[in-house]
Amino acid sequence: MLNSKKVAFSVALALLVAAPAVLKAQTDEDGIMMDKKNLCIGATYMHGSWDHYWEGTFKRNNQNLGTVSTQSVMVMGTYGITRKLNFIAGAPYVWTHATAGTLHGQHGVQDLSAWLKWDALDLNVGKGVLSIYFLGGGSLPLTNYIADFLPLSIGLQSKTLSGRLLVDYQAGNFFATASGTYTGRSNIIIDRNSYYTTSLHLTDKVDMPDMASYNVRAGYRSNWLIAEAVFTQAFTVGGFDIRKNDMPFPSNKMNSTMAGIDFKYTLPKKWNALSIVGGGMYTLAGRNVGQSTSWDLGAFYVLDFSHKRSKAHTSASEKK
Known part of the structure; x- marks a missing residue:
């Protein structure tokens, strides 16, 4: 399996720490599909860190x-x-x-994410071969973790719905893929009955801005x-900047521009159902996010329930 970055973290948390979500299989951001009745399953470890961040447009440390x-x-x-059609x-x-x-x-356990x-x-x-994909997905929190504790919360507690258009072109063994995504986010409830953004709100409900990437x-x-090589840009549709010397807030504007690399290696011969995946990302620019350097490494295995040789559609010749 292969690819990159989206089902792992919710989009908002990925922006906050400016690190990729960790998905290295046939995923929601690549031009690869699993065969019918094949299941690719595995796990990935990710580590991201930063010591400088953007407070609005001002880059600083703390x-x-x-x-x-x-x-x-x-x-x-x-x-x-x-x-x-893949799930x-x-x-x-x-x-x-x-x-x-x-x-x-x-x-703790964060959010369950799913895509068709x-x-x-x-x-x-x-x-x-030029391929066009349509994707729909969403996420929901699996546990009652604390959202209003940025930058150390593990997520934002918002339920999401996303739509994506993806275009992939492969000639021989060389390819290019481009996609655009819009994500709607539900409001959240925090553990206080008032808070200040650009004005005072006497409520525990926070209106979360939608996101695009x-x-x-x-x-x-x-x-x-x-x-x-991977380049990604994501931004909130609305939101506000972190106030001077204040903590981040769940409904902040969170924009990031990131670049990096990914790889997948499928073991040969009798081990060809097993793949090793990995990569790294760096935040080039941002607003109300950390300037993160991150890396990930994982392994995935393909189970073939059709009793045919397991594989993913990775070459243009297979589609001709």
Whole structure:
């Protein structure tokens, strides 16, 4: 299995720590599909940390926080309902830590995320294949973790619904993929009856801004090796800046621009159902997020319930 970044963390937390969500399989951001009745299942470990962050547009550090780190172990799976329709689901266990100050890190199971991925159209274009995918997904919190404790909370407690258009072009073993996503987020309830954003709110309900993102990736893709460069930009549709010397708040504006690399290696011969995946990301620019450096490493195994050889659709020639 392969790819990158979305089902792992909720989008908002990924923006907050400016680290990728950890999904390295046939995922919601790549042009790869599982065969019918094949299940790809596995786990990924991710580590991200930052000691500088953007307070609005002002980049600074904070001696009361030191270095903030977020770790997670994501368990996820992708199932081929048909050759053209896949179901993807996963949930992470997350823990956070700050090296300075008095704030204690949090830990626990975060959100369950799920996607349906439809390979809607495959066209022979030039020497390659152009594929168009439509995706729908969502997430919901699995535990009653504390959202109003940023930057050390493990999530934001918001339920989400997302829609995505993804376009993939592969010629030989070289490919390029682009996608755009819009995510609606539900309001949340926090453990206080008043708070201040740009004005005083005498309520425990927080209106969460929606989010949008786009993702571009390109590189080498075969049945045995995938190596790609990744660029992603995400932003909230609304929100407000962190106030001077204040803690972040769940409904802050959270924008980030990140770049990195991913890889997948499928073991040869009798081990070819097992894949090793990994990658790294760096936050180039942001607003109300940490300038994070992150990496991840995981392993996935394909179970073939159709009694045929397990595989993923990774080459353009298979679609011709």
